[in-house]
Amino acid sequence: MTTEPTYRRGDSGPAVAAIRERLARLGLIDAGSIPAQGEPVFDDAVENAVRHFQQTRRTTVDGMVTPGTMRLLEEASWRLGDRDLVPSPAEPPFGDDVAELQRSLLTLGFDCGRVNGAYDPTTVGAVREFQRNVGLPATGVTDLATVQALNRLNRRMAHGGLLHAMRESEAIQSAGPALPGKTLVLDPGHGGADTGVRGGGLIEAEVVFDIADRVKTRLEKLSVTTHMSHGPGGSPDDRRRAEKANELGADLLISLHCDFHSNPAASGVAAFYYGNDRFGHSSPTGERFAGLVQREVTARTGLANLGTHGMTWDVLRYTQMPAVRIELGYLTSPHDAALLASQRFRESCADAIVVAVQRLYLPPESDAPTGVLRLAELRSH
Incomplete structure (x- = not known):
């Protein structure tokens, strides 16, 4: 069981300041709403923003920043190309950038499992396969060159989950x-x-x-x-x-x-x-x-x-x-x-x-x- 703290309405301090900053970057609260004097407070505006964020992320909506919600806020800050995604079996990278990558790979026909935002071994394997197909070194690292190769294919990404959906349904039928x-x-x-x-x-x-x-x-x-x-x-x-x-x-x-x-x-x-x-x-x-x-x-x-x-x-x-x-x-x-x-x-x-x-x-x-x-x-x- 986690010992990480949970933040709720009425709390203040550096962690609350970081929460407000992340919510502001996501456009969920006014970036200028932090008071000029005193510590930032977890007020009604923050709670409402957290509830909205939780709703859009399809997780428990309680208006509190639990360790799980804190992790989701961190994941939401990444966009594909912001960082190199490097395989790490012990603790794979997580983030919206990984989800963007997975959706793109699935659209192009590379099986990375489900779109879950985790740079897991299945996703790494799909990246390596993509890299081999476009003539890049099959390192499994999603670097700028890999992102650029994905973008050059100019495919729509709206139906990125369809390949996995078809394979999941086929697995049930064939069983x-x-x-x-x-x-x-x-x-x-x-x-x-x-x-x-x-x-x-x-x-x-x-x-x-x-x-x-x-x-x-x-x-x-x-x-x-x-x-x-x-x-x-x-x-x-x-x-x-x-x-x-x-x-x-x-x-x-x-x-x-x-x-x-x-x-x-x-x-x-x-x-x-x-x-x-x-x-x-x-x-x-x-x-x-x-x-x-x-x-x-x-x-x-x-x-x-x-x-x-x-x-x-x-x-x-x-x-x-x-x-x-x-x-x-x-x-x-x-x-x-x-x-x-x-x-x-x-x-x-x-x-x-x-x-x-x-x-x-x-x-x-x-x-x-x-x-x-x-x-x-x-x-x-």
Whole structure:
């Protein structure tokens, strides 16, 4: 767990000055708004600018500069050509310049995976391939010469995610409908000292780990190789959870959470997939799978359907396979908390998730309507 500070309204000091400077460079606050005397303050204007920035970045909108938001502000400051992008397996460069590069490579037909702003080995490999094709030394370093070669091709970059989208969809189709042989990672939210949300006498980390364990048992009976992203005592950060799924060569990742809200009337289930409007890229299979999970859970549990949404959380952004995050109700809702305390409800959630996994791989002519496919029927596919 990170020990880096979080900045919020009312704070002041050098870090707040740096935040204001970055927001001003992005055009989100007036560069002349910093007071001539005294320390810069995290005021209403800063909070509103941070909320707007978080909204455009498809991340949690809370108006606070957490370590994650601070990292996104830093990434937003880079444009392609501002710096040389040098491969670094230990800590690859991140930034909007990398995302611009990835989108351009995908448009030109070079597979760098998804547009996630990380100069990872897949992106480096695509750069080397591009360099070989245009007669540059295949160093994997995106330097000025490489950027100029990209620009000279004069291609439109608006559809940079289409190649990856097609390959992702093709991977699902070619995998076939049978579940045996597939690998899935279950990611119970939080863990260890990080217990997550509390409400209705329940603890989020305990609830989602229990549901994940039920899903794991069902999938293993269907001969699906299933891994947990961590044990009950661990709480790796979201990037590490994604990296583990990548290392395992997983076909899918499912992250389970419960939600909270200051209004106890907030209730329902929502599902999230990787979607980044800023760079014109999303995971189409993740979006489809999120919809399947969402509909199955609501049909089998009666929870309100709060829809599916594209987000850029690290556990969705850095996975190389389709990934979804499911918010299984609000622990701050007496209605939802009572359901989540029920063993029958947890069984229904587990059934819904497993059925959604099977429906993702079934061809349209073999699929069944939402809420009617049973686990016993899956063994026949």
